[in-house]
Amino acid sequence: xxxxxxxxxxxxxxxxxxxxxxxxxxxxxxxxxxxxxxxxxxxxxxxxxxxxxxxxxxxxxxxxxxxxxxxxxxxxxxxxxxxxxxxxxxxxxxxxxxxxxxxxxxxxxxxxxxxxxxxxxxxxxxxxxxxxxxxxxxxxxxxxxxxxxxxxxxxxxxxxxxxxxxxxxxxxxxxxxxxxxxxxxxxxxxxxxxxxxxxxxxxxxxxxxxxxxxxxxxxxxxxxxxxxxxxxxxxxxxxxxxxxxxxxxxxxxxxxxxxxxxxxxxxxxxxxxxxxxxxxxxxxxxxxxxxxxxxxxxxxxxxxxxxxxxxxxxxxxxxxxxxxxxxxxxxxxxxxxxxxxxxxxxxxxxxxxxxxxxxxxxxxxxxxxxxxxxxxxxxxxxxxxxxxxxxxxxxxxxxxxxxxxxxxxxxxxxxxxxxxxxxxxxxxxxxxxxxxxxxxxxxxxxxxxxxxxxxxxxxxxxxxxxxxxxxxxxxxxxxxxxxxxxxxxxxx
Numbered sequence: 001x002x003x004x005x006x007x008x009x010x011x012x013x014x015x016x017x018x019x020x021x022x023x024x025x026x027x028x029x030x031x032x033x034x035x036x037x038x039x040x041x042x043x044x045x046x047x048x049x050x051x052x053x054x055x056x057x058x059x060x061x062x063x064x065x066x067x068x069x070x071x072x073x074x075x076x077x078x079x080x081x082x083x084x085x086x087x088x089x090x091x092x093x094x095x096x097x098x099x100x101x102x103x104x105x106x107x108x109x110x111x112x113x114x115x116x117x118x119x120x121x122x123x124x125x126x127x128x129x130x131x132x133x134x135x136x137x138x139x140x141x142x143x144x145x146x147x148x149x150x151x152x153x154x155x156x157x158x159x160x161x162x163x164x165x166x167x168x169x170x171x172x173x174x175x176x177x178x179x180x181x182x183x184x185x186x187x188x189x190x191x192x193x194x195x196x197x198x199x200x201x202x203x204x205x206x207x208x209x210x211x212x213x214x215x216x217x218x219x220x221x222x223x224x225x226x227x228x229x230x231x232x233x234x235x236x237x238x239x240x241x242x243x244x245x246x247x248x249x250x251x252x253x254x255x256x257x258x259x260x261x262x263x264x265x266x267x268x269x270x271x272x273x274x275x276x277x278x279x280x281x282x283x284x285x286x287x288x289x290x291x292x293x294x295x296x297x298x299x300x301x302x303x304x305x306x307x308x309x310x311x312x313x314x315x316x317x318x319x320x321x322x323x324x325x326x327x328x329x330x331x332x333x334x335x336x337x338x339x340x341x342x343x344x345x346x347x348x349x350x351x352x353x354x355x356x357x358x359x360x361x362x363x364x365x366x367x368x369x370x371x372x373x374x375x376x377x378x379x380x381x382x383x384x385x386x387x388x389x390x391x392x393x394x395x396x397x398x399x400x401x402x403x404x405x406x407x408x409x410x411x412x413x414x415x416x417x418x419x420x421x422x423x424x425x426x427x428x429x430x431x432x433x434x435x436x437x438x439x440x441x442x443x444x445x446x447x448x449x450x451x452x453x454x455x456x457x458x459x460x461x462x463x464x465x466x467x468x469x470x471x472x473x474x475x476x477x478x479x480x481x482x483x484x485x486x487x488x489x490x491x492x
Contacts, residue, residue: 013074013081013133016055016089017126023051024122031115045104045457048118052097055125059089077197078136087337087486088132088264091344095257096125098348098461102249105455106355110247110363112158120157121253124150128261137186137196140265144182144229147261148175151254155246167245174238178228185222188214189273198272206276219274219281226269229262230318231311233292243311248363251307252351255314260340263321267336267487270325278328286326286418292319293421297428304367306354309432310347313391316429317343323415323422324406330484332409337483339402342472346390346399349465353384356454356462364450370439377452381440383466388433390469393426398472401480 011018027047034043063086065072071082099121107113127146134140152175156168186196192214193201205215224235231239243251274281296316303309317339324336357364374381390397403426410419454462472479 007074009072010074013072013079015058016129019051019054019058020122020126020129023047023054024119024126027115027119027122042104044113044115044118045100048100048122049097051122052093052100056090056093059086059093062086062089075136075139077199078139079130079133080135081133083486084264084267085133087483088260089129091260091340092125092128092132092257094344095253095260095348096121098344098352098465099249099253099257101457101461102252102348102352102355103247104457105453106247106249106458109358109453110158111160112247117154117157120150120154124154124253125257128257128264131261132264134268135198137189137198137201140268141183141186144265145179147258148179151175151250151258154250155242155254157247157250161245163245164247165245167242170238171242174228174235178225178235180225181221181228182225185218185220185225188218188221192218198268202273202275205273215274215277216280219277222269223281223284226262226266227288230259230266230322231315232288232318232322233295233315236292236295236315239315240308240311243314244305244307244365248307248351248355248365251310252348252355255310255351256344256347259314259318260344263336263340267325267333282326282328285322286415289319289322289326290418290421292316292322293425294319297425297432300432301428303432306365306367306370306436309367309436310350310354313429313432314347316425317391320403320406320422323410323418326418327406327409327413327415329409329413331405331412333487334480334484335402335405335409337487338405338472338476338480339399341479341483342390342398342402342469345465345468345472346387346397349383349387349462349469350391352458352462352465353380353387353452356452356458357450358453359450367435367439369450370436372444373440373450373452380452380462383462384440385437386466386469388436390473392430392433394430396473398469398476400473401476405480 027044030047031044062072062081066081066083066086071080073080100118103117107117124147127143127150130139130143131147134143152168152172155171156164158164189201190196192208193204195201208215227235243255246254270281293316296312296319300309300312300316303312321336321339324332324339354365357369359369386397390399393399393403407419407423
């Protein structure tokens, strides 16, 4: 690093990360010296939303530059902004914005509306941004841990809740174990390539024998570490407890943004580093995807807690997304992109409803709490039905197209068995999503029914998610082109 100078180009590619970190620090300072004195805790949420607006402008600026002149490189090639990075950064901005909108009213109701919460949201997003744009093993690991450490605290943010504390402890212990495996795998890759750059390591892996033990060791340890992050079976055991115990907006953020960032890292590594060893990892991913869909869908059928139901649903969705990587062709990557984009809106919409449900001033998270909701809030109940149909993959909702392109990719590569099994599990998923719809529309409410306590942010989030789920479903081509163009940059 002798003679290294930090140039404007370096700052330019790190602009979203710098903005997020600066605004996170600003929220901490203002909360300590200003907000607590004037009592306007909503200022923290507004400040975080301003940060998201600035980051979105920066990311859209990247899109224009990438289309005009190709990828942008900084820090000696350790960070590269291409279409792939732009796409996932848009996902992160959308997820963080929706989380902030859901959080203000929810955290106030829980008595935990503090500035550290919003700062941690921004710090986690900074790590995710680097996970999507990093081209260096050290950068990627630091980014991953920045995200993970922020999430450990966010999950346990409800200090007076034993469930929240328990969830944070489980997440920390298992997350540390998975991070250790990733660090070991990265160290093996460094030993193979003599460099931390992904391009150099990929060339070194390609030059080795097909059954090289060092490559296999790196592949297995990194894969297991990433399976923890995306909650793939058999490394999914943390997800139901964490989803149930964490603050509901945090649960939504972990289920969408953390999963998207982990898949971004997985795609980078498997295509750029382990692409030459595809024959070794594709059978492994296919088996894990099949088991993940099986456990996720079958376990979701028996759940009565809404957050646990969506946790197992999220596990099943991870299996579907893995199938896109198993197919390994452009159609599969396009399916992954549109799947993740649709997943942001349909999953956040579902959690927006759960965050707003209250019974006698307490959070209401059981399936029975939805009984008779149509009579009390018909408009929102219609949105819930739309979101559930999309999660199930029923056309013409947005969730249908992710599954459709992944099935198409599997058939194109001759994976007929995987395609058929995945299609059959759509029926299983439809069963438990229709349980939610049935509770809202057909079941009778109790004498003390749960009510929706929604602030302006929650209303905007839920309505926006429902509308965009329909818009993407009815007019998919534009979104398919944008998502496909962006993610396919990873293979060029």
